[in-house]
Amino acid sequence: MTELPQDNLTMLSLVKEGGELEISLARLPMPQPRDHEVLVRVLATPINPSDLGLLVGAGDVSTARASTRDGLPVITATIPPAGMRAMAGRVGEAMPIGNEGCGTVVKVGASPEAQALLGKTVALLGGAMYAQYRCLPAAMCMELPVGTDPADGASCFVNPLTSLAFTEVMRREGHTAIVHTAAASNLGQMLVKICASDGIPLVNIVRSAEQVALLQGIGAKYVLNSSAETFQDDLTAALIETGATLGFDAIGGGKLASQILGAMEVAAVKRMKTYSRYGSDTHKQVYIYGGLDLGPTTLTRNFGLSWGLSGFLLTPFMAKAGPETVGRMRKRVVDELTTTFKSHYSHKISLTEALNPNVLAAYNAKRTGEKYLICP
Amino acid sequence: MTELPQDNLTMLSLVKEGGELEISLARLPMPQPRDHEVLVRVLATPINPSDLGLLVGAGDVSTARASTRDGLPVITATIPPAGMRAMAGRVGEAMPIGNEGCGTVVKVGASPEAQALLGKTVALLGGAMYAQYRCLPAAMCMELPVGTDPADGASCFVNPLTSLAFTEVMRREGHTAIVHTAAASNLGQMLVKICASDGIPLVNIVRSAEQVALLQGIGAKYVLNSSAETFQDDLTAALIETGATLGFDAIGGGKLASQILGAMEVAAVKRMKTYSRYGSDTHKQVYIYGGLDLGPTTLTRNFGLSWGLSGFLLTPFMAKAGPETVGRMRKRVVDELTTTFKSHYSHKISLTEALNPNVLAAYNAKRTGEKYLICP
Numbered sequence: 001m002t003e004l005p006q007d008n009l010t011m012l013s014l015v016k017e018g019g020e021l022e023i024s025l026a027r028l029p030m031p032q033p034r035d036h037e038v039l040v041r042v043l044a045t046p047i048n049p050s051d052l053g054l055l056v057g058a059g060d061v062s063t064a065r066a067s068t069r070d071g072l073p074v075i076t077a078t079i080p081p082a083g084m085r086a087m088a089g090r091v092g093e094a095m096p097i098g099n100e101g102c103g104t105v106v107k108v109g110a111s112p113e114a115q116a117l118l119g120k121t122v123a124l125l126g127g128a129m130y131a132q133y134r135c136l137p138a139a140m141c142m143e144l145p146v147g148t149d150p151a152d153g154a155s156c157f158v159n160p161l162t163s164l165a166f167t168e169v170m171r172r173e174g175h176t177a178i179v180h181t182a183a184a185s186n187l188g189q190m191l192v193k194i195c196a197s198d199g200i201p202l203v204n205i206v207r208s209a210e211q212v213a214l215l216q217g218i219g220a221k222y223v224l225n226s227s228a229e230t231f232q233d234d235l236t237a238a239l240i241e242t243g244a245t246l247g248f249d250a251i252g253g254g255k256l257a258s259q260i261l262g263a264m265e266v267a268a269v270k271r272m273k274t275y276s277r278y279g280s281d282t283h284k285q286v287y288i289y290g291g292l293d294l295g296p297t298t299l300t301r302n303f304g305l306s307w308g309l310s311g312f313l314l315t316p317f318m319a320k321a322g323p324e325t326v327g328r329m330r331k332r333v334v335d336e337l338t339t340t341f342k343s344h345y346s347h348k349i350s351l352t353e354a355l356n357p358n359v360l361a362a363y364n365a366k367r368t369g370e371k372y373l374i375c376p
Numbered sequence: 377m378t379e380l381p382q383d384n385l386t387m388l389s390l391v392k393e394g395g396e397l398e399i400s401l402a403r404l405p406m407p408q409p410r411d412h413e414v415l416v417r418v419l420a421t422p423i424n425p426s427d428l429g430l431l432v433g434a435g436d437v438s439t440a441r442a443s444t445r446d447g448l449p450v451i452t453a454t455i456p457p458a459g460m461r462a463m464a465g466r467v468g469e470a471m472p473i474g475n476e477g478c479g480t481v482v483k484v485g486a487s488p489e490a491q492a493l494l495g496k497t498v499a500l501l502g503g504a505m506y507a508q509y510r511c512l513p514a515a516m517c518m519e520l521p522v523g524t525d526p527a528d529g530a531s532c533f534v535n536p537l538t539s540l541a542f543t544e545v546m547r548r549e550g551h552t553a554i555v556h557t558a559a560a561s562n563l564g565q566m567l568v569k570i571c572a573s574d575g576i577p578l579v580n581i582v583r584s585a586e587q588v589a590l591l592q593g594i595g596a597k598y599v600l601n602s603s604a605e606t607f608q609d610d611l612t613a614a615l616i617e618t619g620a621t622l623g624f625d626a627i628g629g630g631k632l633a634s635q636i637l638g639a640m641e642v643a644a645v646k647r648m649k650t651y652s653r654y655g656s657d658t659h660k661q662v663y664i665y666g667g668l669d670l671g672p673t674t675l676t677r678n679f680g681l682s683w684g685l686s687g688f689l690l691t692p693f694m695a696k697a698g699p700e701t702v703g704r705m706r707k708r709v710v711d712e713l714t715t716t717f718k719s720h721y722s723h724k725i726s727l728t729e730a731l732n733p734n735v736l737a738a739y740n741a742k743r744t745g746e747k748y749l750i751c752p
Contacts, residue, residue: 054653089651275465277430278689297675305687313654313681
């Protein structure tokens with residue numbers, strides 16, 4: 001094992017009182033693992049939309065300017081007043097970033113479970129992954145097979161567990177098919193494979209003909225282009241055919257969630273024998289789990305009174321689902337890491353490159369088909 | 377007992393293919409009770425917003441014109457094309473109206489439970505109450521104490537059971553306080569009394585200073601005027617104080633549901649110890665149970681990811697709650713009919729008066745403080 005450096009280069013995001021966002025690299029002291037902990041050299045860590053929520057938040061990246069401090073890059077950007085209200089809780093606190101990652105265990109504490117991981121490739125969940133090293137409890141590491149490519153192990157948690165969670169929610173709430181938006185994403189492609197293998201009808205909604213081709217190429221049966229003129233009719237036809245009454249929406253803003261609920265209602269009314277002024281009594285549910293469009297959500301409420309729209313977040317779902325379900329989900333992720341749960345990265349960048357304003361603007365655009373991996 | 381007439385004057389609502397709404401009075405044959413049924417002379421039946429959904433639906437009452445047929449009044453109005461799509465399921469079927477009512481049992485079937493009701497004053501639920509007589513199973517009647525004023529017995533179901541259901545939902549979902557909009561309504565006043573007696577903190581939202589005075593006059597503690605400039609701050613303060621994370625909204629359209637969820641989130645974040653980019657993990661729920669504003673609902677989603685917005689309807693709630701709960705709720709309604717559940721009617725009209733276009737326009741406006749009772 002090579003000698004460890006004294007410092008641990010770490011990315012920090014700071015919201016300043018005056019309405020300024022500062023993203024920087026800092027030399028923090030190298031952490032020392034306690035008995036139950038391991039020190040991991042981070043080899044790959046993805047930039048997920050949820051990471052950008054913490055890294056950039058309400059900052060206006062079009063105002064980003066680069067500088068340096070102690071020879072390390074710094075980005076400064078303006079936060080509009082409305083954004084500052086939303087970020088009031090984190091003013092003055094330089095926060096580390098990065099939900100998940102993959103790396104090699106280079107130093108361990110005295111406990112047997114920590115010792116057992118020395119030299120192993122592990123997947124990590126727990127924040128602060130945008131750093132060269134991360135020290136955390138052995139229990140928060142998931143051991144990966146020998147020879148796993150760190151790029152494959154970097155996204156073991158957020159997308160794989162979220163896409164699996166969608167099917168768990170479906171079963172728990174008594175639905176039999178799923179609608180998914182922004183479906184050409186890495187997560188969407190995983191969901192296509194899960195549903196194909198589990199026999200779950202999945203209606204994929206994407207925003208371009210290229211994305212239709214992409215998903216059909218991996219075997220998706222229902223792929224609808226929301227920018228097509230026939231979209232609402234196509235959606236209704238797919239919902240009549242599949243009977244899907246559950247949707248997961250990564251977009252959030254605009255009318256899409258409302259369109260989905262409306263089409264579900266048309267499909268449900270078609271199955272009814274008698275007219276009811278209240279619409280169908282079929283419960284229709286859409287979960288918003290992302291905010292690709294941060295604008296307001298508009299609901300026309302032309303879908304009766306048996307409907308729900310809710311936020312969805314993986315962590316509280318897993319807490320509710322319990323350790324047995326979560327254990328089963330995790331096992332499936334490891335078993336199918338290079339097949340179902342294979343992530344595709346369009347760009348691999350260093351920590352320093354991540355602090356280039358042009359690169360920041362590119363990954364902050366969250367374009368479907370573009371996914372960034374940081375190799376610290 | 378007086379001789380029964382041959383005909384039963386009944387109000388009907390018909391949507392015609394060409395986009396026309398026709399509301400009429402018709403002489404239907406007098407029904408004859410079967411063994412388990414009773415025939416009730418309807419003495420009082422309220423016009424609830426849910427009745428207007430069936431009576432008027434998407435019809436444009438500003439186009440209403442009066443005529444007569446066989447000496448009985450007819451109203452005709454235009455239905456805009458968008459409205460016709462929503463009403464496609466009922467085209468060509470003349471539908472009777474009126475969810476609930478109160479009357480005297482004038483004729484009964486052979487079964488003991490039907491016989492037991494002869495001459496009694498009963499509250500009725502089951503549609504087709506806008507008529508001089510209603511024949512229905514004895515089991516669908518709720519016997520009222522001797523001497524009950526039909527006006528008091530007319531609204532035994534919809535408003536009393538809905539307001540009680542709000543408190544049942546609160547307990548079932550683990551909330552401890554309630555927010556209610558359009559709170560000066562008959563239903564809102566019942567809820568004020570229920571919550572006062574049950575010790576449930578209730579945040580009432582109304583739209584004018586007069587309504588604030590009205591609710592304070594019956595002992596409401598938190599009454600907020602949504603047209604006041606300080607509304608959002610007032611709401612946040614009330615939610616911090618009460619900890620309410622459950623709302624029932626009769627308005628539906630506009631930003632109010634979003635404002636409530638946003639204020640709940642500010643209150644929840646105030647209780648948090650550490651910052652989370654996802655907002656609080658306190659689940660915040662608003663149910664839309666009415667549509668006083670039929671326009672779109674706009675959600676700014678500045679309330680984290682732990683939230684839900686759903687439709688609410690009494691009937692599926694009661695089916696889910698089960699007979700024991702519903703029985704307890706009904707008993708309370710009868711016990712407190714002239715106190716907690718006393719309805720106030722601003723206008724009493726006949727079936728014929730209900731078919732005057734000016735009167736129709738007035739009750740269809742659903743103004744808080746104005747409530748119509750039909751005495752057939």
